[in-house]
Amino acid sequence: MSAMINGQLAQSLSVMDRALAYGDGIFRTFIVQKGAPLHWELQYQKLAHDAASIGIKCPPSETIYADIQHLFGDDTGVVKIIVSRGEGGRGYSIPTEQNPTRIVFKFSIPSYPESYTREGVVVHCCRLRLGQQPLLAGIKHLNRLENVLASQERTGLNFQEGLMLDQHGHVIEGTMSNLFARYQNRLLTPDLSQCGVAGVTRDQIISLAHKIDLEPIVKHIAYNDLFDADEVILCNSVIGVWQVIGLDQHQWSNQGLATKLKAILN
C-alpha cells in the first residue's frame, strides 16, 4: 500500500480530520490498468456527485488524476480515493472555511479465486437489515459500519458475499457489490432511494443492458421474488461481474449473464 494526502506521499492523517471523527467524507474504489484509471470520467462524476450531496467541495478531476499518475506510473492495481471535509474542531458543526482532504491509495489487485469469475459465487442473506436514510442513500460515504457488521456475519462460513435487505425485507445489495436479477428479458436492480450504494458498474449496466436485449428496471425486489429470477449477478468496479450460482438453499442452473455483461462493459 502507498498513499498520497493532498498531493504528498504520506502514511498518516491529521487526528483532527473529520473523516476520523465522524466519517465525514466519501470514497470510490476501482481498477487502474497499466496506469490508466478505468472509467475515470464516470468514477470522478460519482465522486463529485457524492461529495456535493453532503456539501463537500470535491477537488478538481485533474488534481486527483495527477495523484493517481504519480502513485501508479504504469502499474496495475486498485485505487481508492477518499475525499473528506478536512480538518475541524471538536463538534459536529461544519467549519466556515472548508479545506477538503483528498487521500489517494494504491493497493494491489485482490486475489479472488479464478472460479468466482469463471463459475460464480455462493451468497448468503445477512441477518443485518439496512437502515433507511434517504439523505444518504446511494452515496458511497464513509459511514460504513453496517457493511462491516454484515461482512462479519460471513466469518468462518463458505460464502463469497452477503446479501443485505432493508428493514422491509427488500433486497438492496451485497456487502460490497450491487445486484441485478434477470427475469426473461427484464433486468431488475434494486431501488436505492432509501439505502444502499449506487456503484459505477451498476450505472454502466443500466446504460448498456439494451446491447444484449435486456430492459433495465430499477424497482423494489422482495427477497422471496429473487428466487424466481432466471439469473442473478453481483457487480462492482473491482470484481467486475460475478454470476450468483447459489443463495442460501437456492441454486440457479441458468448461467451466462455475467459473461455477457462483462463483454458489454469492456
Added chain:
Amino acid sequence: MSAMINGQLAQSLSVMDRALAYGDGIFRTFIVQKGAPLHWELQYQKLAHDAASIGIKCPPSETIYADIQHLFGDDTGVVKIIVSRGEGGRGYSIPTEQNPTRIVFKFSIPSYPESYTREGVVVHCCRLRLGQQPLLAGIKHLNRLENVLASQERTGLNFQEGLMLDQHGHVIEGTMSNLFARYQNRLLTPDLSQCGVAGVTRDQIISLAHKIDLEPIVKHIAYNDLFDADEVILCNSVIGVWQVIGLDQHQWSNQGLATKLKAILN
C-alpha cells in the same frame, strides 16, 4: 488540542486505520476537572459496552486513565476518547487479529455563553429524520454523518441546538444532546432502541430522578406531544443540563428543572 495514540503523543493516525475507512469505532467526550475525569467509571463502562456491541475489544480502564493523566496533569478541559478496530487492509472484513487503536484528545472547555446555562436555549426541529438501525442504536459510534447534516441545518440561524426525530416522527435527541420532558412528576426520555445515542448524563438522570421526586420513564414521544410538557431539558457530559425555553414557535414559561437536575448530578 493535543492527543495520544496508543499511549504516545501524536498528531496523526495511520491512513490504514479503520476509523478513517469505515468509521469503525466508538467514542466518548466529557469533562476533566483539575486532572480528574468526571464520572470516569460510568464513562468507561459506556465506552467498553459500545466497543463490545460492535465486536471491538476495549483497552483496559487503567490504560486509558493513564493516557488522560499524562495529557491533562492537573488541567481542566474536555477529553475525547476514540477506540477504533485498528488498522486493516482494504475491504470490510474484520482482520483475524484485531489491534484496536485508542486515541485520547485534550481540548479546551467550549465557551458557550453563560446565558445558555442560566436562562436556557432555543431549539429548532431538524428536517433530517434519523434512520433506524437497532444494531447500532444507542451506541456512540463514529458513523455520525446524520448528526453532521442535522447540525448544518442550523447554519446562520439563531438556535442553540437542533432536535432530531426518527422516520416515524418520534422525538429522539438533539444533534449533540439527549432530551427529557417533564409532565407533572413524570420525567420522560425517548426510547433509543432504534436510533440515537445513549449518553452518560441521560443514564445518570434516569438513575437519580427519584431524588427530586420525579419518575423516569423511557418511551416514544411524538413531536406534537412535546408541546404539552411542563418543561424540557437537554443534557450531555460537556454542557451538563440546558433548560429549553423555546422550540420552533413554542415557548415554555415553567423553568427550574435544569437547575434541579444539575444539583443532583453534582
